[in-house]
Amino acid sequence: MSKSTTSIGSELTVRDYSLTGANTRQAIENGLSAAEWYHSDVPRKKLKSLMKRRDAPAIHDTVIWIALHFVFAAGGLYFWGSWLCVPFWFAYGVVYGSACDSRWHECGHGTAFRTRWMNDIVYHIASFQIMRNPVNWRWSHARHHTDTLIVGRDPEIAWMHPISLVLKALAFVGIVDTWTSLKTLMRNAMGNLSQEERDYIPESQWPKAVFWARLHIAIYAAVLVVSLVMLVSGAGWKSLIPILLIGGPRVYGCWHFVMTGLLQHGGLAENVLDHRLNSRTLYMNPISRWVYWNMNYHIEHHMFPMVPYYSLPALHDLIKDDLPPPNTSIWDGYREMMGSVMKQRVDPNHAIRRSLPPTARPYREHLHLAVPERNTGLEIGDRGGT
Amino acid sequence: MPWVDACAVDDVEEEDVIRWDHEDQTYAIFRSVDDEFYCTDGLCTHEQVHLSEGLVMENEIECPKHNGLFDYRTGKALRAPVCEDLRTYETRVGNGRVMVLVE
Ligand code: FES
Numbered sequence: 133m134s135k136s137t138t139s140i141g142s143e144l145t146v147r148d149y150s151l152t153g154a155n156t157r158q159a160i161e162n163g164l165s166a167a168e169w170y171h172s173d174v175p176r177k178k179l180k181s182l183m184k185r186r187d188a189p190a191i192h193d194t195v196i197w198i199a200l201h202f203v204f205a206a207g208g209l210y211f212w213g214s215w216l217c218v219p220f221w222f223a224y225g226v227v228y229g230s231a232c233d234s235r236w237h238e239c240g241h242g243t244a245f246r247t248r249w250m251n252d253i254v255y256h257i258a259s260f261q262i263m264r265n266p267v268n269w270r271w272s273h274a275r276h277h278t279d280t281l282i283v284g285r286d287p288e289i290a291w292m293h294p295i296s297l298v299l300k301a302l303a304f305v306g307i308v309d310t311w312t313s314l315k316t317l318m319r320n321a322m323g324n325l326s327q328e329e330r331d332y333i334p335e336s337q338w339p340k341a342v343f344w345a346r347l348h349i350a351i352y353a354a355v356l357v358v359s360l361v362m363l364v365s366g367a368g369w370k371s372l373i374p375i376l377l378i379g380g381p382r383v384y385g386c387w388h389f390v391m392t393g394l395l396q397h398g399g400l401a402e403n404v405l406d407h408r409l410n411s412r413t414l415y416m417n418p419i420s421r422w423v424y425w426n427m428n429y430h431i432e433h434h435m436f437p438m439v440p441y442y443s444l445p446a447l448h449d450l451i452k453d454d455l456p457p458p459n460t461s462i463w464d465g466y467r468e469m470m471g472s473v474m475k476q477r478v479d480p481n482h483a484i485r486r487s488l489p490p491t492a493r494p495y496r497e498h499l500h501l502a503v504p505e506r507n508t509g510l511e512i513g514d515r516g517g518t
Numbered sequence: 519m520p521w522v523d524a525c526a527v528d529d530v531e532e533e534d535v536i537r538w539d540h541e542d543q544t545y546a547i548f549r550s551v552d553d554e555f556y557c558t559d560g561l562c563t564h565e566q567v568h569l570s571e572g573l574v575m576e577n578e579i580e581c582p583k584h585n586g587l588f589d590y591r592t593g594k595a596l597r598a599p600v601c602e603d604l605r606t607y608e609t610r611v612g613n614g615r616v617m618v619l620v621e
Binding site: 166180183184185241242243246248270277334336337437438 | 583596599601
């Protein structure tokens with residue numbers, strides 16, 4: 133697959149990823165925020181059938197997901213004290229600490245289940261597992277979809293320049309992220325929302341953000357107390373079990389979601405309005421796809437966020453002739469991404485630009501100018517939630 | 519407050535929505551599974567996206583941008599990120615046409 137190494141998007145001399153800084157102002161001025169994005173053509177009838185919701189696929193997956201928690205935890209406990217427990221805890225870590233990310237994501241979109249309360253319950257469980265305030269992250273993710281990889285607007289850019297490879301490597305063991313997440317939850321629980329959070333969360337939702345943070349912190353505190361009580365009662369290493377079961381997997385089991393998550397936009401372009409330039413679709417093994425709930429079809433997801441995870445392969449088949457060729461595996465994705473990331477460390481305006489098949493419409497090179505019928509409500513210096 | 523001829527009944531499929539522009543306004547016209555017609559403002563109250571691109575599920579419309587949800591019969595906002603209700607307009611059907619009471 134041929135790739136260009138030229139700079140694309142609007143080149144930036146300074147990168148300020150905060151949501152209230154110089155690049156925020158620039159993004160709004162340049163019409164990059166709340167802009168119209170490129171979409172592949174899908175006939176409405178076909179799209180409707182792809183968007184259709186069903187409960188069955190997600191119920192099926194969720195029953196398996198919950199059952200795996202019990203099976204692997206039981207194995208981990210049964211073999212406690214022998215090395216045989218390690219693979220069980222490893223697997224438990226992934227179903228808890230990695231599969232929660234895709235469940236959080238899909239249920240946050242409300243697309244996993246047809247029934248709203250089912251989405252809500254799984255969303256809250258997964259938010260707890262991944263240590264994300266369920267209110268804050270709902271809003272930050274909405275912003276990520278409005279302004280994907282727009283510097284100064286998107287709060288969920290994983291590869292911010294200058295890129296620290298050490299921090300990225302540490303993300304695979306979750307220690308830094310977990311600590312940051314707990315600090316954020318603690319701050320929220322004390323009724324304190326940062327300037328950035330106030331920027332993307334509407335004021336009416338602030339009390340809910342505080343409530344959920346308090347609940348999460350209360351559960352973690354209870355786990356810690358149980359663990360300490362076990363320790364002082366002489367349980368020894370067994371006193372780690374409560375933490376291995378609750379909270380701990382965010383550290384030792386997060387590697388899979390970090391591995392797949394970094395691929396979503398890594399090495400691709402910032403400040404463009406065509407998801408084919410800033411998102412990555414790749415093929416991967418069926419286990420990773422199950423853990424990740426098909427988010428490997430990431431261009432498709434960004435173009436059509438209403439299509440549930442179980443219909444993304446069909447959507448991919450339908451529009452793949454309009455998309456750059458997918459990476460063939462996780463390994464292939466990393467090879468491409470890391471090559472680009474290393475170049476971006478020298479020149480942050482560098483980005484991968486894959487050749488499109490001849491059947492595709494050209495990349496949308498021109499940035500948003502104006503869409504008269506849309507009043508996005510954004511003004512320069514606007515700090516209101518989106 | 520005139521009644522305006524908006525579209526033919528057959529222009530809207532059952533459990534679906536179409537966009538209808540009138541003067542400087544854009545509206546969404548819905549046809550429910552019970553064959554009732556409803557009309558709301560055409561743009562989502564979150565980020566002004568056309569709801570006609572969204573998905574109608576029974577009495578709800580899901581916004582295509584961030585999956586915000588409204589009850590299109592009442593305009594009530596049902597799921598974040600939409601917090602503000604949609605404005606609704608009265609409709610009536612006659613001679614195979616859908617009429618909307620615009621203000
Ligand atoms: S624009 Fe409708 S939910 Fe965001």
